[in-house]
Amino acid sequence: MNAVAFEYGASAATEFLDAHRISARTPFQTRGWWRAWIREAADAEGATPVLVHMTRTDGPTLVVGLQLHQDGSTALLRALSWPWADYHEVAEVGDASPTGAGPDITGLAEAIDRCQREFGARLELSNLRADGPLLRAVTELGAAPRPSDTVFRLDLTNSDVVRGVSERRDMRRKRRRIERLGKLRLTCADTPEQLAARLPSFIELHTQQWGDRPDTVAPFDGGVVDRTYAAVAAEPSSTARLHELWLDDTLLAGWFGFWHDRTYYAYRAAYDLSHGRDSPGHLLTAAMVTELAAQGTDTFDLTRGAYGYKLELPSSSAPTMTASREQPCRV
Known part of the structure; x- marks a missing residue:
């Protein structure tokens, strides 16, 4: 029954x-x-x-x-x-x-x-x-x-896709140029304790990049958005991750997302505008794709929004859907 x-x-x-x-x-x-x-x-x-x-x-x-x-x-x-x-x-x-x-x-x-x-x-x-x-x-x-919206995904089981992201000619050039200044390294906070320690720096980086832009969606403002991210990060079952790309001790870019059922969901990103000419966000994506593929992740889900950087990647696209139903008679 x-x-x-x-x-x-x-x-x-x-x-x-x-x-x-x-x-x-x-x-x-x-x-x-x-x-x-x-x-x-x-x-x-x-x-x-x-x-x-x-x-x-x-x-x-x-x-x-x-x-x-x-x-x-x-x-x-x-x-x-x-x-x-x-x-x-x-x-x-x-x-x-x-x-x-x-x-x-x-x-x-x-x-x-x-x-x-x-x-x-x-x-x-x-x-x-x-x-x-x-x-x-x-x-x-x-x-x-x-x-509804279009979503973009990278097939990390396809070695040509992984190489197409990590070994693009322009990425190799920018990586070589920025590595003249120091050593690049990728880190990942994946426990509540690690996320609590690193989330404030990510929020600061995101605010510096997006704080004054009129097209910002749900900006960090020290209020409900910040608290909600912190609460999600504190929940082990949320599978939250924060990947960060560093140049020596300088934080270049970060991506707050989720690893769930062999898929990485890229939720919100930020990068250091002072290094914008070297595309730190693209360099972060390339490093993450390489590492996640090696760890057995099947898909890098770039989620919704037809942003230009997603269109430059060898991604596939698919629509999500909207459905509505009028108010029926009450029981």
Whole structure:
């Protein structure tokens, strides 16, 4: 027998996450990411967390993270941690099904429909994975998908792609030029303790680069953004990483991201503008691609946004999807 349940509000959602092991399809559905975002960002976003879960006796329990917004008399449901997350998808309680049973798309659609009716809310989802169960479920409810953002990925199992990033002629030239000034080295903070020590320097570097730009998304300001990053970094299950490229003792560039299921997700980057002519961000990417490929990482996911530097790389592109559904009649 299937059963639909809701965990409404920050306390109830956090208690559910604390009590269960969560298998995430991307780093933006890990228990660590959800728990940190609920604790630090939800109030600032005017969002009430809602975890919708469909419990099955013959398969895994699926969990959909949503957030409820109230705009006057209009209720709106979006994916949990929108617009911070680059991907939205379902999670599962426990480990993936050992029998290989696929997700119950019809049951998932029923759970989402029940949630909409419970809150009398319109559903607006973006950045859904095109091959994922969440998009399939809302499509079954009658939503018409359309492209959202484009994402870019590097196939690190392809040696030609790895060489195409790390051994580009212009990169070799810039690497030789900057190495006349000192020794380049790549570091990676991958524990909560290491991340806590290094995150302030990354935030300072990012603020120097992006602080005065009008196109900055969610800038660090000493407030909720800084606290949320710190909270995510403090959660071991978030799989957060901070890679840094150094010239001797000078920090040239950093990339805050996540290593999840043999994929590296590049989330936010910054570099030292005083070394801009040597493209420290590109040099960091080249060093990371080489190291991650050697460590057995399959994919370097550059995430959403058609920025110029992504188009210069030998990456493949794919759309994420948006789907909406009008407010149904309340139960």
